[in-house]
Amino acid sequence: MQLTPEELVAEFHDAVMELYFARKRIAVLEAENAELRARLEAAAQTDA
Known part of the structure; x- marks a missing residue:
């Protein structure tokens, strides 16, 4: 799959989000x- x-930028953006x-x-769970x-x-x- 190439x-x-x-598409690569969109995939990267999704991963960052x-x-x-x-x-x-994680921060909420740590506080809890x-x-x-x-x-x-x-x-x-x-x-x-």
């Missing part, structure tokens, strides 16, 4: 994970 230069949104989602860990630690200290 791509034209225009997917990476951009994946990184945004940190919040859940803090809540879990607080609950563990309350129970102790």
Whole structure:
């Protein structure tokens, strides 16, 4: 499969956009994970 230069640019653009949104989602998940860990630690200290 050979791509034209225009198709190659379009494929690259799509890949860059997917990476951009994946990184945004990762940041959201990391923040959620940190919040859940803090809540879990607080609950563990309350129970102790």
